[in-house]
Amino acid sequence: MTAPAPWRFDLVLFDLDGTLVETAPEIRDAVDATLQRLGLPPVELRQVEHWIGRGTRELLAEALAFATQTPLAEIRDSELFRRALGDFSVDYALASGTRSRVYPLVRETLEALGRHGVKRAVLTNKEQRFTLSLLRQHGLHGLIDQVVCGDTLATRKPDPAGVAHCLQTFGIPADRALLVGDSSIDVATARNAGVAVWAVTYGYNMGQPIAAARPDRLLADFQPLLDALAPPHQALPPSPSSSILQ
Ligand SMILES: O=C(O)COP(=O)(O)O
Numbered sequence: 001m002t003a004p005a006p007w008r009f010d011l012v013l014f015d016l017d018g019t020l021v022e023t024a025p026e027i028r029d030a031v032d033a034t035l036q037r038l039g040l041p042p043v044e045l046r047q048v049e050h051w052i053g054r055g056t057r058e059l060l061a062e063a064l065a066f067a068t069q070t071p072l073a074e075i076r077d078s079e080l081f082r083r084a085l086g087d088f089s090v091d092y093a094l095a096s097g098t099r100s101r102v103y104p105l106v107r108e109t110l111e112a113l114g115r116h117g118v119k120r121a122v123l124t125n126k127e128q129r130f131t132l133s134l135l136r137q138h139g140l141h142g143l144i145d146q147v148v149c150g151d152t153l154a155t156r157k158p159d160p161a162g163v164a165h166c167l168q169t170f171g172i173p174a175d176r177a178l179l180v181g182d183s184s185i186d187v188a189t190a191r192n193a194g195v196a197v198w199a200v201t202y203g204y205n206m207g208q209p210i211a212a213a214r215p216d217r218l219l220a221d222f223q224p225l226l227d228a229l230a231p232p233h234q235a236l237p238p239s240p241s242s243s244i245l246q
């Protein structure tokens with residue numbers, strides 16, 4: 001077995017939906033509640049999974065376009081969309097934290113990064129009010145050093161401004177930062193910002209295999225992150241022959 005490459009990152013930026021937290025079930029509940037108020041038919045979980053990644057405003061526009069069979073551009077300008085946005089902010093606030101779950105090893109990895117002095121950021125296209133409540137609902141907010149949301153800056157992913165913002169906050173050069181995400185938007189963001197990118201294969205990528213986006217590394221889960229941070233041979237307790245008692 002080849003030894004893991006030495007850890008070389010001082011900052012890890014994590015995407016949120018589909019990377020840290022499985023959110024599609026409760027987003028679907030919120031979308032369906034809003035559609036129902038408007039007398040429109042519900043959508044399927046798989047459709048919602050394909051719409052995640054560009055922020056919930058865009059997701060809602062997609063859902064309305066689908067439910068009314070109207071072109072997306074027309075929906076964005078419509079009174080129906082304005083009404084739906086108001087309803088959705090209530091429905092998503094109610095659904096937040098009810099049926100989402102933190103993926104395996106996420107909490108352990110955030111804790112381990114913190115112990116090693118590595119800065120942890122969340123870089124998501126989800127709007128701030130929904131992001132902060134989701135992080136709090138799952139007790140993750142204390143494990144994150146900076147949160148940059150879809151409406152924090154003038155632009156969102158794949159624009160590199162969010163990455164640049166975090167690099168600047170911590171005074172860390174781009175070659176010491178890693179972005180971990182689940183979508184081609186995350187890969188494009190990292191490429192635009194000149195940082196390394198690892199991608200999880202379990203998340204949402206608009207229905208496409210993430211390998212096609214060619215991240216630097218594919219992760220089935222966070223174990224390789226933990227291993228790279230503290231290679232297994234370093235994590236073993238001292239053997240009797242190296243014990244300080246001898
Ligand atoms: O689409 C969203 O709301 C957020 O998606 P992201 O956390 O994967 O950027």
Ligand SMILES: [Mg+2]
Nearest residue numbers: 015017018182
């Ligand atoms: Mg994502």
